[in-house]
Amino acid sequence: MKNNRPLVSIVDDDESVRESLPDLLAELGFATQAFSSAEEFLASDCIGGTRCLILDIAMPGMTGPDLQRELKLRRQDIPIVFITAHPDETIRPRMLEEGAVECLFKPFSDTALLAALTTALQLN
Amino acid sequence: MTGDPGLMAQPRRRSNVEEQLENPAGEIKRLRRCINDLVSFLALPAVWTGGEPSQVVHTLLDTLLRMLHLDLVYLRLKGPIGDAPIEMIRVGESQTLMSRPKEICELLHRWLEDDPQKSLPVVRKTIGGEDMSIVPLPLGLQGGIGMIIAGSRRADFPEQTERLLLSVAANQAAIGLQEARLLSEQKRVTSELDRRVSQRTKELVDANQELQVQVGLLQHVPVAAWTLGPDGTPDFVNHNWLEYTGQALDYVQSSPEAWMTAVHPEDRERASRSYWDGIRSGQGFTMEARFRRVLDGTYRWHLNRAVALRDREGKILRFVGTSTDIEDVKQSEEKLRRAEEKTRLIIDTALDAVITIDAKGQITSWNKQAEISFGWSHSEAIGQHMSDLIIPERLRKAHEQGLRHFLATGDGPILRRRIEITAVRRSGSEFPVELEVSPMMLGQDWVFSAFIRDITDSKQAEEKLRESELKLRQMTETIPEMLWSATPAGAFDYCNARVLHYTGFSAEEIMGNGWRQFLHPEDVDHTSREWMSCVTTGAPYRVEVRIYNAADCAYRWCVTSALPLLDQKGRILKWHGTVVDMHDWKQAQEELRNTQAELAHMTRVTTLGELTASIAHEVNQPLSGIVTNASTCLRMLNADPPNVEGARETARRTIRDGNRASDVITRLRALFDRKSFTIEPVDLNDAVREVIALSLSRLQRDRVILRPELAGSLPLVTGDRVQLQQVILNLLQNASDAMSGIDDRPRYLLIRTEVEETDHVRLTVQDSGVGFDPQVAERLFKAFYTTKGDGMGIGLSVSRSIIETHRGRLWAKLNDGPGATFSFSIPRGPAGQTPDAPNPEQVMRNR
Numbered sequence: 001m002k003n004n005r006p007l008v009s010i011v012d013d014d015e016s017v018r019e020s021l022p023d024l025l026a027e028l029g030f031a032t033q034a035f036s037s038a039e040e041f042l043a044s045d046c047i048g049g050t051r052c053l054i055l056d057i058a059m060p061g062m063t064g065p066d067l068q069r070e071l072k073l074r075r076q077d078i079p080i081v082f083i084t085a086h087p088d089e090t091i092r093p094r095m096l097e098e099g100a101v102e103c104l105f106k107p108f109s110d111t112a113l114l115a116a117l118t119t120a121l122q123l124n
Numbered sequence: 125m126t127g128d129p130g131l132m133a134q135p136r137r138r139s140n141v142e143e144q145l146e147n148p149a150g151e152i153k154r155l156r157r158c159i160n161d162l163v164s165f166l167a168l169p170a171v172w173t174g175g176e177p178s179q180v181v182h183t184l185l186d187t188l189l190r191m192l193h194l195d196l197v198y199l200r201l202k203g204p205i206g207d208a209p210i211e212m213i214r215v216g217e218s219q220t221l222m223s224r225p226k227e228i229c230e231l232l233h234r235w236l237e238d239d240p241q242k243s244l245p246v247v248r249k250t251i252g253g254e255d256m257s258i259v260p261l262p263l264g265l266q267g268g269i270g271m272i273i274a275g276s277r278r279a280d281f282p283e284q285t286e287r288l289l290l291s292v293a294a295n296q297a298a299i300g301l302q303e304a305r306l307l308s309e310q311k312r313v314t315s316e317l318d319r320r321v322s323q324r325t326k327e328l329v330d331a332n333q334e335l336q337v338q339v340g341l342l343q344h345v346p347v348a349a350w351t352l353g354p355d356g357t358p359d360f361v362n363h364n365w366l367e368y369t370g371q372a373l374d375y376v377q378s379s380p381e382a383w384m385t386a387v388h389p390e391d392r393e394r395a396s397r398s399y400w401d402g403i404r405s406g407q408g409f410t411m412e413a414r415f416r417r418v419l420d421g422t423y424r425w426h427l428n429r430a431v432a433l434r435d436r437e438g439k440i441l442r443f444v445g446t447s448t449d450i451e452d453v454k455q456s457e458e459k460l461r462r463a464e465e466k467t468r469l470i471i472d473t474a475l476d477a478v479i480t481i482d483a484k485g486q487i488t489s490w491n492k493q494a495e496i497s498f499g500w501s502h503s504e505a506i507g508q509h510m511s512d513l514i515i516p517e518r519l520r521k522a523h524e525q526g527l528r529h530f531l532a533t534g535d536g537p538i539l540r541r542r543i544e545i546t547a548v549r550r551s552g553s554e555f556p557v558e559l560e561v562s563p564m565m566l567g568q569d570w571v572f573s574a575f576i577r578d579i580t581d582s583k584q585a586e587e588k589l590r591e592s593e594l595k596l597r598q599m600t601e602t603i604p605e606m607l608w609s610a611t612p613a614g615a616f617d618y619c620n621a622r623v624l625h626y627t628g629f630s631a632e633e634i635m636g637n638g639w640r641q642f643l644h645p646e647d648v649d650h651t652s653r654e655w656m657s658c659v660t661t662g663a664p665y666r667v668e669v670r671i672y673n674a675a676d677c678a679y680r681w682c683v684t685s686a687l688p689l690l691d692q693k694g695r696i697l698k699w700h701g702t703v704v705d706m707h708d709w710k711q712a713q714e715e716l717r718n719t720q721a722e723l724a725h726m727t728r729v730t731t732l733g734e735l736t737a738s739i740a741h742e743v744n745q746p747l748s749g750i751v752t753n754a755s756t757c758l759r760m761l762n763a764d765p766p767n768v769e770g771a772r773e774t775a776r777r778t779i780r781d782g783n784r785a786s787d788v789i790t791r792l793r794a795l796f797d798r799k800s801f802t803i804e805p806v807d808l809n810d811a812v813r814e815v816i817a818l819s820l821s822r823l824q825r826d827r828v829i830l831r832p833e834l835a836g837s838l839p840l841v842t843g844d845r846v847q848l849q850q851v852i853l854n855l856l857q858n859a860s861d862a863m864s865g866i867d868d869r870p871r872y873l874l875i876r877t878e879v880e881e882t883d884h885v886r887l888t889v890q891d892s893g894v895g896f897d898p899q900v901a902e903r904l905f906k907a908f909y910t911t912k913g914d915g916m917g918i919g920l921s922v923s924r925s926i927i928e929t930h931r932g933r934l935w936a937k938l939n940d941g942p943g944a945t946f947s948f949s950i951p952r953g954p955a956g957q958t959p960d961a962p963n964p965e966q967v968m969r970n971r
Contacts, residue, residue: 016749
């Protein structure tokens, strides 16, 4: 059963997110991998197995959108759910336009997250 | 020469005639004897040869007397022209005659004087009471030598033979005398020659000795001495001269002008002229010339004198001379001359008329200025009575009385001090003078020197000064400022009417120390202290003080300042001061300060407003954790079976994130809410870390790569933590903004803290952004100057005022590479230790 769980990768420089989100996703029935930066994710062997990427927008070094562009260049068509602590409503449409599945503003509810993941997995 | 008849008397003999008459045989005998006598007479010259004339005469007379048995023979010889004739007489044995030879001489003399050319024949004369036959026999042609007179008592005298004998004897005598005379003359000449030769010899010996002495003298006299030949060539030069000039005798003698090489080149021509003039004229010379002293190579003045030495005929033998070093004399002469010249010049160029008079009141000296002042020339004035010349008629009597009084009593009330008096010019016009008369004893007499200054101009100048003082006074009274002055000791001695009007006090009330009355009571002590300190040190005086204003009936803030007026030696002569009402200005300044403070506050709010998104981000991060953990927790508890352990773990994380959110809120509230500011020790590193924490999300959003380089151990600074953080935040934001358009290079932002050598702590924020125009480097810190499209331009202005309040400084410079660096530096250690430093708390109090 566990092996069949889809892999959701999390990239966020905020430690509390990296701590809390995997537990919630596990409760929702996902397998997870958390990375503190985009570079760390790109260097891992999880790219191919990742069914959905939960990606923080603002990070030091490579940002969320940077990683999105990098993955596009690598033709890794991973559905991405952006998350951000910036309460800027103008960001969301831009992110969706760029091909994101969803853009969630922190703090977000488990149902909103689940809905986004469900949408993402449907794309697979 | 009159012979002594007594000594020459001969015994009387029988005459030849008697013997002839007695005896014819005797005639023969007589003739024979006559011939013998004749032979004897003829032999006489041989006897006489080489003899003196006197000897000839004596022999002749004796022979005649004896041979012819004469009673009397008299000889008279003519002496040299003009001399009395020489007479001689011999008498026979007659007692009568023997006693009276002198009488006979005179008788015959007189007889001969009647006719000096007496010649034969015989005359009978009574001589000495006896009748005598007298025969005159001339000697020489016409008696040119003299006359012999033979006398006999015999009436028949002379007989024929006697006549012959007499004649021959006379001839022989003439010849003998002639010869004797010649001989005698020869002897005289010879002896004269001998005398002269010996005298000359002696003279030459003496002269030679003299010369020896002279040469020795010349050689050793302590002056340079020399002799010159008649042609001017030196033939002797003594050691002194040679030693002085360093020339050798051979050289000096080599040519007449060789010695001239020792003479100063400038003097040569003149010296040569005097020299040759003196030689050629034979007058010798006296000339002054500078000779080189070989000892030290200096030229010194010498007096050279030469006199001619001449022989008996006046022919020049040589010149003798000396050279005397007169440099010292010359110099002292020159000094004296200069001193006299100087004195004369001083007196002549004196601005005062200088006149001296003698005890009679007559002018003895009269300088140039006296000529100018009074119009009388020097030659006109000398010898005149001073009172007649320069004293107005009405004052003359008083002057002369004063002079007499002084001479009589030594008492002169106007002497030795300056008095102002009226004098009169040649033209008759009178003018004011300042006069000082000093009496001096010159020898036995009083002389008076008078210094007289025409003070017409200074009188006018005095008048002008009075006028200009009046003008100045008018100006100080009309100038729209409050002016005052004080003595060097600090006592008020003047203030203009405006001070009185402003304060409502009277001049009398505020003079001296009275001015303290118009000060605010709280200001009296420190103002008095400050004033006395300045009076003591001479430092400029400036105090802000509240002064009573009569118009407002209130104290108003004024600035009172004063500067000392110094004399040439730096001593304070006077204090001059002003009072300026600053009250309105001070209030405006206060208002400005308040406005600035409000502005700073507004900036902070604005800055934080810009940070709203970042703040939300800071809060949202922990909130996100909270929500997620809470959701997980619920799901774990709702599971079957419930995952209690997982729920507990997530709940624990929820609490932790809640605390993190709370921390963020607390920090934000500090920035927004704090009203009063506290001065406290601040760790600048901590302050930086907090600011970084607040700005991080924004910096990340702006894709800025932050590189903190915080010093390992940083001394604490003292100040307002939040204000300093506001500055740091502002610098970080500016740096971030400056890089917002940069895409071709990393957006590095360096923030560094470090210790400076001068006990300061420095914070540096370096970006790699667009930098700024170096032309506007200082304007960056002006309020409302901005390079940003959306900035207000007050951030840096406020930042700088905050840093300066902390006694630090804030500056900007361009990097070597891209971007700019902003730094501030503030002193370490507790602020407020230095009393005169502005107290940040005071400045900020009004927020």
